[in-house]
Amino acid sequence: MTPEALAELAARAVADAEAAVDPAQLEAVRRRFLGRRDGELTRAGAQMAAAAPAQRAALGRAFNGAKAEVEAALDARARQLAASVDTERIAAEWMDLTRLDESWTPGRLHPITRVLREIEAIFRQLGYAVVEGPEVESERFNFELLNIPAGHPARDSHDTLYLSDDVLLRTHTSPVQMRTMLEQPPPIRIIAPGRTYRRDNPDQTHFVMFHQVEGLVVDEDVTVADLKGTLLTFARSMFGHEREIRLRPNYFPYTEPSMEVDVSCFLCGGAGCRTCHHRGWIEILGSGMVHPQVLRNGGVDPERYRGFAFGMGPERIAMLKYGIEDGRELTLDDVRFLHQF
């Protein structure tokens, strides 16, 4: 046995290892060369004892080198073979992830809830509290304290559903104004969302039951300009920052002065389109300075305090915002409709 023979043996083993195509062949190669008893390299090592002492050191170094070389080649090949097995498995494990699990999809919030949440979020940021009141209301809170006595023509527009002579389904959430004023001293900043009822035959824009959000601010030195700025902030938050508003004088018994608020059309930008009836403006809410008598009815001194109030219809806002043409869709709960939101 010579160092040259050992090197040649090692070279053959490395070549066989590299030629092995699977872990079993590679194991056979290992046994053939490094088998404990009859591996060729193992046997060559055993023969070193027979070598002349002068050559033993050189032979020993050659043997260790050859063995390390073969072991390294076997390990390297083993890693290569393992890697190729992973590659095949991974390739076999392909999945179509565009196929989604349809056994679960989240439900949808009703569009009115979406609108109410948006309105509430805007006014919360402006420091308003959200207050609720009863839906079954007294005539006193729904009408009388709000400056709408019996026989007042304004009652015509509130076709009212009655439970008894003086108990009714509230026609607006304005009674919450009165309840709030009577319960807490100024300053007051509230919005009052909720369900309201009218004796209206349902059509595209009328409903037996609908929602309203009423707003009320009472403080010293509240101005019409404050009303305008507040509603401008609201309109821009709700319909886009480039919106403008205009206040049109109007009449409500519980505010003086009273005005309707139009927002510049968010579809055509004011140029005129079908949604705004070619006016460039869309009416979105009614508002005004709280009538001094209403303040007095609420236990608030009109000489010291002023207030403004506003009211808006989430159904109308939802229809405008989401392009709902027939408002009755909002009341049917057809899941095909709900799934659009």
Next chain:
Amino acid sequence: MRYSANWLQDFVDCADVPTPVLVDRLVQTGTEVERVVEQPGAPAGVGVARVVQLERMPGSHHLWLTLVDTGDPEPLPVVCGAQNLALGGLVPWASPGTDLAAVGLRVGVRTIRGHGSQGMLCSPHELGLGSDHEGILLLEEGAAEPGTPLEVLVPPDRILELEITANRPDCLSHLGLARELAAALDRRLRPPELAPPPRVGRPAAELVTVAINDPSGCRRYRAEVVEGLTLAPSPLWIQQRLRAVGIRPLGLTVDLANYVGAELGQPLHTFDLDRVGGADGGVRVTVRRAVDGEPFQALDGGERRLDARDLVIDVGGSTAALAGIVGGRASGVGPATRRVLLEAATFDGPSIRATSRRLGLRTEASARFEKTLSPVLAALGGARFVHLAHRVAGAAVRPGPVDVEPLGPHRSVAIPVTASGLGRALGMPVAAGEAATALTRLGFEVTTAGDALTVTPPPDRLDVMIPADVLEEVGRSLGYERLPPTVPGRRRPALVVSPPAAREAVRDLIVGAGVDEAITVSLTSPSAQLALRPLAPPSPPLAVRNPLGPQWSALRQSCLPGLLQAAALNQARGAERIRLFEIGRAFWGASPSGLAEEPELLGLVDHVPAGEAVEAAARLRQLAALAVTVGARCADGPPEVRPQAVAGLHPGRSAELWAGGRRVGVVGELADGPRERFELRGRAAVAELRLDGWVVAGGPRPAARPLAATPGVVEDLAVVVPARAAVGPALAALRSVGIPECESVRLLDEYTDPRLGPGLKGWTFRLVFRDADRTLTGEEARRLRAAALETLAGAVGARQRETA
């Protein structure tokens, strides 16, 4: 109300103002414009003609053969089918070749049943002048010579359709709107012509006496006696103005009253003095309340029963008119009328409104009166009527009027304001001068002393009474567009009420679980409610006294009927997956406040189409888990599920949810009865929970514990129990009874196996025992396991399963 721009032009120059500017100025100052219609004048080719011969066409029941003088030397033959022609009358004649655009007709030379007809005589409708198509437009004598183009008499006009708010009855007239327009355009207002006619004959007071029995119902009653007024056709200009604003001309006397109504806003009523007069020709007019049950024959022919709330005009002892609403059949003017008693009165708005609504009688007059008119208008309207009657018809007016104002004449109240106060309320500086100018333009009288203004509204502006009203007049005149947008100063925080955030968290949780949100109408039919209202008290639903229909006649006591109706609608429309929830109030009968108890409920419905029983059971379990998860947000901890037959639900598949010692919800499968009632196929899992004062109060505040570093011991426990044992109590017992080291327990498996024996089933629980301070020994683990078995045996009669 409709307004004619030509008519407005009498009082303010506006003919030159382009329509968009007109609209903008009206809108900005507070008058809602619905639309503006360009009204063309009479068509070219139509001229004035005189009927010079009029004969029935032989053999025809309705056709007439006429000869008309069209201004040409020879009269022309025209066949006509209208029945209101009179020999010698003036009518519009369309020459052959005329296009009548309003009816899409080109006039020609025709032969009708062998008779030649050149051109045609036209109705207002055919001329595009109004909707009246029953007769030929009749022109008054002297309107124009035959041959005059009709366009000279009927020029083009603009019709403004405006919505006037309830507080501004003064604007329900051309003069009132002209005042607004004059202010908006900064132009001068011309007053109406009121030159008094010569008064002839014996004074009206000798013929007419007026008594007002109820001064609260009638502020003023002003009567005139006019002779020589008939129902002959009115001058075309009057007819045309009436048509332009939607009033059908009916003849001079009536037309003049209507004209003054539309012009000045004062409704007038005319009685035939000879029909209502007594034997001596004199009448006594009494304004009184009706007697209960008093019958009344209105002009329209219908008979009404009146009561003591109704105000009537009694003439000579019989009810001649329902005050301010409609005249009586027996007292009205007709073709034979020669002497007219003119009523210009002021009635109480709420009284008129109540009667008008109760009797379902709404007229032009009632629509004005019910908004409360100023007594000053009665004088204005009466004066204008007699002026026109004399000018237009040469009528003779008796010396008068007879004018009764039991409470004295109306006086406008002077309102003190300051310019600085107006500015503080508006949020921008206001100069006393500009405020005074704005108010003066609107007809207010203003005296200024430095910052102070004393403001007297025009007598017909009853809506202006307090400084806030003056603020509105100044604000809208200066223009709200001038106001800077500001937000209220926040020198002090306003009270903030606890927000209903928990409700929104519940909503999000349920949507996340795959359920769609519905909003159903809180009004319902009582029978739908009685079919399923598991949480409600036994009292019947609150009924609406004046419902729109039976389906909206009661207030709901549960969300579930509405949700099931929505599910049925979806089923009918072919939806496959119907899972709906609603959060809203129910109404559980009267509350101590006298209103209603309004609990907030959560309703859940999960509909499984027919034939999928396994799926239905799984979904019912899911829905129950969802209900308990929602319930876990309550202050009292997760609710306990107590199996219990619930009305309307499957008796073997229903349970109540209990927390804090009260029933807070139910869950179960819909029973067959209500399922059929709501026309649902298959099965439906439903749940209803009470949210108010429970979940919405917010969940318990979480409390953190240190995580134990010691290892836990996992023990699986196989037991045998009766087939109908409920696992809920078993788990609750394991969690709560006497084994402090029991960290978690869950049901690993439930199975049936014939080897267990009849009527039995198997459960496998996995328990984790842990002591935070030290590792449990094997002996301790065995002891804990035995304790667990003992607990189970006590709770549900479980015994350990023998291992094979």
